[in-house]
Amino acid sequence: xxxxxxxxxxxxxxxxxxxxxxxxxxxxxxxxxxxxxxGAFAFTIVDSSxxxxxxxxxxxxxxxxxxxxxSTLRRWRDLNRGSLILAQEIGLGxxxxxxxxxxxxxxxxxxxxxKHGQEELAALGWKDVSSEHLTTLVKRMDSxxxxxxxxxxxxxxxx
Amino acid sequence: MKVFKAILFCFGCLxxxxxxxxxxxxxxxxxxxxxxxxxxxxxxxxxxxxHYSFLQYNQAGxxxxxxxxxxxxxxxxxxxxxxxxxxxxxLHLNFVLTYLDLYRLESAAxxxxxxxxxxKDAQREWSALGWKNQDASMEAFKKLNQxxxxxxxxxxxxxxxxxxxxxxxxxxxxxxxx
Numbered sequence: 426x427x428x429x430x431x432x433x434x435x436x437x438x439x440x441x442x443x444x445x446x447x448x449x450x451x452x453x454x455x456x457x458x459x460x461x462x463x464g465a466f467a468f469t470i471v472d473s474s475x476x477x478x479x480x481x482x483x484x485x486x487x488x489x490x491x492x493x494x495x496s497t498l499r500r501w502r503d504l505n506r507g508s509l510i511l512a513q514e515i516g517l518g519x520x521x522x523x524x525x526x527x528x529x530x531x532x533x534x535x536x537x538x539x540k541h542g543q544e545e546l547a548a549l550g551w552k553d554v555s556s557e558h559l560t561t562l563v564k565r566m567d568s569x570x571x572x573x574x575x576x577x578x579x580x581x582x583x584x
Numbered sequence: 585m586k587v588f589k590a591i592l593f594c595f596g597c598l599x600x601x602x603x604x605x606x607x608x609x610x611x612x613x614x615x616x617x618x619x620x621x622x623x624x625x626x627x628x629x630x631x632x633x634x635h636y637s638f639l640q641y642n643q644a645g646x647x648x649x650x651x652x653x654x655x656x657x658x659x660x661x662x663x664x665x666x667x668x669x670x671x672x673x674x675l676h677l678n679f680v681l682t683y684l685d686l687y688r689l690e691s692a693a694x695x696x697x698x699x700x701x702x703x704k705d706a707q708r709e710w711s712a713l714g715w716k717n718q719d720a721s722m723e724a725f726k727k728l729n730q731x732x733x734x735x736x737x738x739x740x741x742x743x744x745x746x747x748x749x750x751x752x753x754x755x756x757x758x759x760x761x762x
Contacts, residue, residue, distance in 0.1 A: 428593060432600045439601035443608030450609055451617035455625065462622065465629035509652070510636045550644035562643075 468510070471497050488525040491518060509549060516545030520559045521567075623669040630670075630678065633659050641685050642736055646693050653689065657682050679709040684729050 456463040471494050482490065495518040502511045519542030526535035543554040633656040640652035660679055663670050683706035690699035 431593075432597055435597040436600040436604040439604030439606075440608040442601070443605035443610075444612055446605065447609045447612035447617045451613045451621050454613065454618060455621055459622075459625075462625040462629055465632050466625050468632055469628040509640075510632060513636055513639060546643075549640065550648035552643065552645065 464505075467501075468514075471501075484525050484528045488522065488529065491522050491525060494518065495522060512545055513549055516542045516549065516551075517559075517563055517566075518542075519545065520563045523556075524560060524563065619669055622666075626663050626668045626670055630656075630659055630663065634678065637682075638685070641689060646689055649689055650686070653682055653686050657686070673713060676709045676713045680706050680713075681732070683709065684732060688729065688733060 452463075495515065498511055498515050498518060502508060502515060505511060519538045523535045523538035523542060526532075526538055539556050539559070542559060543556070546559070547554045633652075637649075637652035637656040641649035644652075657679075660675060660682065662668075664675060683702045687699050687702040687706060690696075690702060
């Protein structure tokens with residue numbers, strides 16, 4: 426009787442352990458079977474921090490955040506050479522970085538970053554990569570984040 | 585013998601634990617965690633691709649725009665075919681907007697047969713939305729299409745840029761109300 430009780434307790438503990446293990450196991454399952462879906466999750470995390478925080482922080486901090494996120498995107502692109510989505514986001518990230526550099530008065534660095542952004546976006550076939558156009562485009566895109574009730578980039582910008 | 589029995593009992597306990605954990609984990613993963621994660625990731629993926637494809641369509645050449653829009657369309661198809669839990673209305677609306685983008689792109693490129701095909705697809709998705717008093721006619725589409733086109737034209741160049749993100753959202757609400 427005692428033994429049966431101990432086995433039942435073990436089984437119950439197993440049920441609880443399995444319940445909590447399901448979440449990480451599911452994450453691992455999706456990561457291995459649908460890497461593109463999982464990649465979108467990671468991309469969204471980096472991407473939302475790159476775009477949303479620029480205006481809520483002092484330029485110095487914002488620049489550090491954008492530079493860090495940009496370097497994450499670049500490292501990631503090294504692993505996914507053909508990813509055009511990453512290329513586009515890197516290009517736009519450089520434009521954001523250039524805007525922040527300009528705010529801090531680092532004009533040479535700002536020009537350099539803008540040049541990098543223009544190169545990335547021109548390689549994607551963008552027709553107008555003038556700094557004026559890209560700056561206004563990024564400002565307009567980011568302004569969508571500050572509209573009440575518009576947290577999703579997609580809802581805001583694209584569809 | 586006693587030691588052997590004790591080992592056997594411990595093994596039995598471990599087996600019960602592992603079996604119960606495996607079954608519980610598999611059941612929760614299959615019926616709850618995996619569908620929920622796939623839904624969350626699908627929304628994120630669709631969001632990323634919508635943003636990317638729209639900018640490619642709006643800022644790059646027609647070939648790059650077409651490729652990006654078709655990539656987005658294929659993700660929407662995948663969400664539908666794999667029965668990923670996703671708001672049916674959002675999915676229909678995203679199909680409508682993407683087909684209309686493709687329609688405008690093909691019209692501008694002079695591929696009228698392809699453009700007509702996309703317009704029909706957009707109309708089909710529009711009808712499937714099931715809004716009350718909706719006007720799924722070609723006329724309503726042309727109106728929606730013109731309004732989207734006007735907002736995109738502002739975004740792609742000039743001082744005033746394209747429709748504010750809010751403008752595009754307003755277009756959607758307008759479409760919803762019509």
